Amino acid sequence: MLLIPCPFCGPRPELEFRYGGQAHIARPENPAALSDGEWAEFLYLRDNVRGVHAERWRHIHGCARFFNMLRDTTTDRILTTYKTGEPRPEAV
Amino acid sequence: MPDSLTTTFGTTPAAAGPAREPFRTTAGGRIDRARPLAFRFDGKTYAGVQGDTLASALLANGVHLVGRSFKYHRPRGIMTAGSDEPNALVTVSRDAARTTPNLRATQVELYDGLAAISQNRFPSLAFDVGAINDRISSLLPAGFYYKTFMWPRGFWDRVYEPLIRSAAGLGRVPTAPDPDRYLQRHAHCDVLVIGAGPAGLAAALAAADAGARVILCDEQAEMGGSLLADRQSTIAGRPASAWVAEALAELAGHERVTLLPRTTAFGYYPHNHLGLVERATDHLAAPSTEVPRERLWQVRAREVVLAAGALERPLTFPENDRPGIMLADAAHTYVARYGVLPGRRAVVAAANDSGYRAALALAEEGVEIAAIADLRRAPSGAWLDAARKAGLPVQTGMTVTGTSGSLRVDGVSLASVEDGGEVGATRDVGCDLLLMAGGWTPSVHLFSQSLGKLRFDEALQAYVPGIAAQPIRAAGGADGEYGLEEALSGGQRAGVEAAAAAGVSGASPRVFVTVSPPADTSSVLGALPHPTASRGRDPSRVRAFVDFQNDSTAKDLKLAVREGFRSVEHAKRYTTTGMATDQGKTSNMPMLGVLSQAQGKTIPEVGFTTFRPPFTPTTFGIFAGAARGELFDPARRTPIHPWAAAHGAVFEDVGLWKRARYFPQRHRNGAAEDMDAAVARECLAVRQGVGIFDATTLGKIEVVGPDAAEFMNRMYINPWAKLGVGRCRYGVMLREDGFVLDDGVVGRIAPDRFHVTTTTGGAASVLNMMEDYLQTEWADLQVWLTSVTEQWAVIAVQGPRARDVLAPLVDGIDLSAGALPHMALAEGRICGVPTRLFRVSFTGELGFEVNVPAGYGRQVWEAIHESGQPYGITPYGTETMHVLRAEKGFIIVGQETDGTATPDDVGLGWAIGKAKPDFVGKRSLTRSGMMDPGRKQLAGLVSADGQTVLEEGAQLVGDARMNVPMSVLGHVTSSYYSAVLGHPIALAMLAGGRSRHGETLYVPMPRGLAGSIAPIAVKVVPPVFYDPEGTRLDV
Ligand SMILES: [Zn+2]
DSSP, X not given: OOEEEETTTEEEEGGGOEEEEESOOXXXXXXXXXXXXXXXXXXXXXXXXXXXXXXXXXXXXXXXXXXXXXEETTTOOEEEEEETTSOOOOOO | OOOOHHHHSSSOOOTTOOOOOTTBOSXXXXXXXXXXXXXXXXXXXXXXXXXXBHHHHHHHTTOOOOEEOTTTOOEEOOOOSSTTOSSOEEEEESSSSSEEEEEETTTOBOOTTEEEEEXXXXXXXXXXXXXXXXXXXXXXXXXXXXXXXXXXXXXXXXXXXXXXXXXXXXXXXXXXXXXXXXXXXXXXXXXXXXXXXXXXXXXXXHHHHTTOOEEEEXXXXXXXXXXXXXXXXXXXXXXXXXXXXXXXXXXXXXTTEEXXXXXXXXXXXXXXXXXXXXXXXXXXXXXXXXXXXXXXXXXXXXXXXXXXOEEEOOOXXXXXXXXXXXXXXXXXHHHHHHOBOSOSEEEEEESSTHHHHHHHHHHHTTOEEEEEEEOSSSOOSHHHHHXXXXXXXXXXXXXXXXXXXXXXXXXXXXXXEOTTSOEEEEEEEEOSEXXXXXXXXXXXXXXXXXXXXXXXXXXXXXXXXXXXXXXXXEOGGGGTOOSHHHHHHHHHHHHHHHHHHTTOOOOOOOXXXXXXXXXXXXXXXXXXXXXXXXXXXXXXXXXXXXXXXXXXXXXXXXXXXXXXXXXXXXXXXXXXXXXXXXXXXXXXXXXXXXXXXXXXXXXXXXXXXXXXXXXXXXXXXXXXXXXXXXXXXXXXXXXXXXXXXXXXXXXEEETTEEEEEEOXXXXXXXXXXXXXXXXXXXXXXXXXXXXXXXXXXXXXXXXXXXXXXXXXXHHBSSOOTTOOTTBEEXXXXXXXXXXXXXXXXXXXXETTEEEEEEOTTTHHHHHHHHHHIIIIIOTXXXXXXXXXXXXXXXXXXXXXXXXXXXXXXXXXXXXXXXXXXXXXXEEEEETTEEEEEEXXXXXXXXXXXXXXXXXXXXXXXXXXXXXXXXXXXXXXXXHHHHHHHHHTTOOOTTTTOOSOOOTTTTTOGGGSOTTOSOOTTHHHHTSGGGGOTXXXXXXXXXXXXXXOOOOTXXXXXXXXXXXXXXXXXXXXXXXXXXXXXXXXXXEEEEETGGGOTTOEEEEEEEXXXXXXXXXXXXXXXXXXXXXXTOGGGOO
16 A cells, blocks of 8 residues: 655555546646547546656545645655646656 | 365364374474374374474374375375475364365464364375376376367356366365454554564564664564574574574563564565564464454554565475475474474485485484485585484485375485486485475565565575665575574664664664574575486376476476467466465476576576565455444445334445335235335325435535636536526536536525535545546636535425425425425525425426435424325335336436436436536537437337336347347336336437337347247337426426
């Protein structure tokens, strides 16, 4: 079980969290302007990263906040967590 | 299989006086000869003593044959003295429910009255019908299942698999529920030390000295590891066993140290989270019910020291699997620790000094050493000198070419290996014990589980921990430090470093002055040399076992390589080597050795397989813990639940909720109504009078803030800006992919406040999705979301007399049609308590939903029920609710929809706010596939015979001839008998359903003879069956 450092609450066991998929995929400002292909890409296409992955988590059984996390998918090492809306930090 | 479990447990006292153990030494070891125990194995009573394992006690009685092998049913004996045992798997029973199969006899602690049986044999160990597999073994090569049971396809499920499963297999699980208790604990520590041998003890002492919180666990009953059988060494001038006692006493005195004997670290998970299982009562003759059988410790350790030791390697030579063939270190342990002689006349095949140590210990107790066959060409050292001095017959440069004996080894064929590698003349030596000392394999399983990289050490011919992926360090045998001094200093260093890494330091390191005979610990890998020309043997029958538990041989591995399974992962799976319950503890390195020889590659080139949890098999009980029966899942009950229970409701589970499904009435003769009768009665009561229904489980979310209407506009397909305060609207929510996620009535309480309802099952996911968009996409919106599901009790009062029932109870609310029209809401009081009273209907009748604070729910329910008595008010359940809504063609999300339905598919296109530029899912609705007129659409069905109630989930086809295969046009989603209409009705999702009204279709159903199909004719109709004009609402 991961030990996840919630940016608002500190380290908490993974059981308290819910995974939220890849981070930094903004909903298009004007979906109507997108072609079917572009919209499908937004809906369905996600990276399958081997290595450092930016992903969303929600501390659903804690502060209930969404936040982002850099995690190495090969080792589960958590590089950092940061607040929603902040840019992805340089991989440390 | 008549395994005669009943004859092997029970209350018969075993005091009949079993014969004393013929192979027990008179003194020495860590057993208590003054405390005799009686036990039974396969129904026969034997004597043992306190401190024995089942294995040591059996050996004390001369019993080596303890099991039959998995595939060939070959007789097998006890090979090891620990958790690496591949052969001696037994079933231990206290009673029919407390029966545990597949336990390693080498780990089962003896208690008085213990009853064990062997496995995988019929009718008995000595005569086993399945042994025919051994005679036909040339027909059962590697990959046999894959090659043989290919065709015909249908035979796999019906014939082959059941046959294979009944013939193969290990122990049998009990069928009665497990009556024991299992507990789960969470623990945190600075340093977790796994293994309490010399390295582990030194590590724990060092970390404790530094002031760290330490947990020290060991899978054995007694801590001390190899020191418990070490008669030669001294530490700090004290005998090894005395030093162990002092070290443990010192650790026990540390406030911050937890000692966990009988505790196996079985799993290593991310972020230094480890699973430990503590066996609390399995060793007791009469366990107290106060104590759980086992505890799962979930430990979060800042640092881990892996001091799990090393495992001795068997040698790979023909017929290396007979009972009486044992690892040298195991034999040494049985003599030195358990005071048991594993034989009278021993041959030792040794690749290093472990064989000499065992031979000398056996000889000291009077065992005849018939030969020490040393695989080394020119060995030297203290152990060799000691053996020569003791007059033991040592031959160097030797190999083992075969063994003889049926139920026990009775001879060994030895041969010299010439300089050129040719095998010389074979000499047969009689014996009843053959020891194998093939070298050492560090126990790196947990390091591997932690995703650390292993490194092949050429000098050790073994994999040792390399680069760690988590805060773990190895010490002692697990790190390839086999000598006592090395292990102690390695453990000490690991303990200091681990404590420092955990942020605790300051202890002065200890120095352990040890005296221990130096030992050569070299290892061999691969099959031993044996003659290429068979000497009177049928070469197809010569088998050198690599994986004893899964019965895979060197020949199987070579065959796999020849057939192209070159990757170690493929060869392993094809031959199942290393995939048995022992996780390849004794077989992994021998497998790599044979593959290396067969492929002409070095060991690192062959590659390595990953070890996975559990280290040794664990019970399911520890994972279930207290989460069994009633506690498996929490049950959610509404405040009205006790009333419903008292009025005979039959409940159903909806998510975690218990919902009243129907309220069967008692007939005069005492029998209860069946569901169909109860539902028909409840339906008619609502249509003709009034019914009362507990809708408390509906999800409820309060959406509040200056931007609440804008937020609702973006989340729901409906327009909300113009919804007036005091008005309601049926809302539909999509996922971003355009498919219906949830629905529910939303009321506007104030300009900035919406009372949103969701489906019972969808409440949590709807709130999660709302929070997701609010927090991550539209953080600028001033909106706050609060789940109020548990805060409101909801009482639906439905039917033509609903207003009459409520009118006397409300205060400050005008229920008249003019003041409170359909889809309006009012705040006020009912029975003196505050209410949000919605005029809404999921039945098609005049209806109200009374929301009151949950604590008043039952009181208000009872008041309404009382007020409704003059009108015959009838409580109804979810089944009736389903029928009433289906008569009106109202969908249920998750029943009509399945995650692929758009609003238009289920007839809800009207709800879309056409003027809205955007909402969640809108863009997806204009993708071409979403507008295909052939999509499945909601339709109604009536059976042509006016009688048949269709099966939900049944398929719809257009062709009455029932020619297989048929094109499927859709499926039945809801189907009921409608009491008010007097015939069955159904809803369906049907391709182009809205353009098929009037068509006749068919539902193919199995009928008559097995495999034959008969059609049920149905007519497609609009999905609203009752009061399509909706006039009944406006009363
Ligand atoms: Zn938090």
